[in-house]
Amino acid sequence: MKDTPIDDESADSPEHAHRTRYAYMRSDGTLDIVLGSLVAGVGAYVYQFLGGRSLGEEAFAPIAALLTAHFLAFVIILLPIEQFVIRRITLGYEGWVVPIRAIALTISTAAVAAVVVWASADTYFDSDSSFVWFVIATVGFHFFFVVGRGYLAGYRRFRSYGYASGAASMLRLAIALLVVIIGPTVTGFAWAQVLGPLVIFFWRPWRTPDERRTGSRGELDDEHVGQVGEKGLLSGLVLSSAASQALLLAGPLVAGALGATAAQFSITYATLVLARAPLTLGYNLIARVLPPFTEMAARGERRELRSWARGMGIAGVALAFVGAGIGAILGPPMVAVAFGDGFRPSATVAALAAAGVVLASAGLFIGQILVARGRAVRLAVAWFIAVAAAVVAVLIPISDPVTHVVIAFVVGESFALAALVIGALMRDPEEGEISHGYAVAKRSLDIAMALMSMLLLGPVLVISAVAVKVDSRGPAFFRQLRTGRDGVDFWMVKLRTMAFDHDDAVFHQHLEQLQESPDDAEYTIRIDDDPRITRVGGFLRRWSLDELPNLWNVLKGSMSLVGPRPLVPEEADLVGLDNPRFLVKPGITGYAQVHGRDSISIAERTALDGEYVEIRSMKVDVKILFETFGTVFRTKGEDSRI
Secondary structure: OOOOOEOOOOOOOHHHOOOOOOHHHOOOOHHHHHHHHHHHHHHHHHHHHHHHHHHOOOOOHHHHHHHHHHHHHHHHHHHHHHHHHHHHHHOOOOOOOOOHHHHHHHHHHHHHHHHHHHHOHHHHOOOOOOHHHHHHHHHHHHHHHHHHHHHHHHOOOHHHHHHHHHHHHHHHHHHHHHHHHHOOOHHHHHHHHHHHHHHHHHHOOOOOOOOOOOOOHHHOOHHHHHOOOOOOHHHHHHHHHHHHHHHHHOHHHHHHHOOOOHHHHHHHHHHHHHHOHHHHHHHHHHHHHHHHHHHHHHOOOHHHHHHHHHHHHHHHHHHHHHHHHHHHHHHHHHHHHHHOHHHOOOHHHHHHHHHHHHHHHHHHHHHHHHHHHOOHHHHHHHHHHHHHHHHHHHHOOOOOHHHHHHHHHHHHHHHHHHHHHHHHHEOOOOOOOOOHHHHHHHHHHHHHHHHHHHHHHHHHHHHHHHHHHHHOOOOOEEEEEEEOHHHOEEEEEEEOOEOOOOOOHHHHHHHHHHHHOOOOOOOEOEOOOOOOEOHHHHHHHHOOHHHOOHHHHHHHOOOEEEOOOOEOHHHHHHHOOOOHHHHOOOEEEOOOHHHOOOOOEHHHHHHHHHHHHHHOOHHHHHHHHHHHHHHHHHHOOOOOEO
């Protein structure tokens, strides 16, 4: 019944030991994807430039609205469908690999977009109801475009993938140029947007190659493929995309809600738009990394995937600092050149925006490991953790709305990167273990709550640490050996609450009493009138503030928010390592703590810990967390723990 998140494999199967992380990426096509993405990006900007110049700012508004609708539908709905198709093709699904739910999702998206266009025709589309059909056609044709690209990437036809991406943009631009020559019209530019993706059919993407490259279904047996889950994957991809895009796109709106002036709103928009430009390339390079990641997942090569996750996570953090430096220097003048001098941001704002985009790019690629493994829940949870962290950051009072927004952006992307790395490192439960959904949800709750608690309670922790130092000689923090799951000892971090040079005689006397009569209700974990506790230590214990550093143990994975309190090794030996409490991670709080805290006997506490192991669930864990606050305030923690 293990729920440790980190896989403890020391090596993969010998037949695959020679495959290094770089060997999987050695094939033609990466440069073609990069060049195709650059061509697509340049073509898109030139298309918009032509439209704006030839139509004028007012007449161009319907095209801008059409492009906005297309972008949201493409990134949130259509790109996940492309990822889904790539993964299925790589795993060897034959024939039409697009599920009915993907088609239904696309139709629903087109229908919703059409209704929005119809309802807002007077405001955004110059009362032209024909744009309803342009929106439907744009979503529909791009559906075939992403499915086609999914086939190309799944069959490792990366060169064709790159060419198709660039050709679609060039076809749209060619039609736009023709429209300008004939006579610029709004509908002409709309037709250019609609017809561009049809170029995908030129490559006959559904054609199965006679000989598939490494990673094809022909080299994966049924046992390997069966190890890669898929349940709810498409839904998880869509939810993840929605959350990630909310984090990327909501900045200007949040700035407005924080009281930004019109100028500040424009600066926020311009800075974030320019900073996000590299992500266009990132979205296309997904097609390059997803097939080999899927192959690794199908073969059970988790060690290799973990290596990639750690490497990309470290690189993302390191490059974020580099990006911040470049953004601080080049960001303000680049924004001024692109949008006008009135849009120039401060060096700090430009640096934070650049750092956030680098973190977002790293998270985008690490997320493909979860996609490859079919871990939709972990992917979605990671991005919702990011959004929650950004919301918390928004609640922190900062005078300048622009700075406020970009700080929240960086915080959110940092949390996303951390959660995605942890999700990629988490192992899959074995047969007979507790449900995968509960294990993932519990670990996700641990990460989210620990990170947010550290952010919100950081000042309290700092003040408490200073008080400990002022009150008595010795370090503010200390490590103590505790026994965790499966009887494995770990170092638990706490604020020091005892005198640095205290005499442990009282502890050993208490332990001897417990050893003589461990089941006697008279003996509890609490030591009355413990002379070792300092004045500040007593206060910290009463309000459980000494346990705040335990949050670091939660992030590391040696503890959970909810579980039996970890015992010192001597007490663990007394209880017995075969006790059910050692089947789960120890917690900061637990079932026993909300049913008497440390005033109950060891026998009672052990029984309650065993009961928790039997009834544990997310509902029980959340209930314990809420009851913990009431217990702390109700008892005021009359507590002297060993």
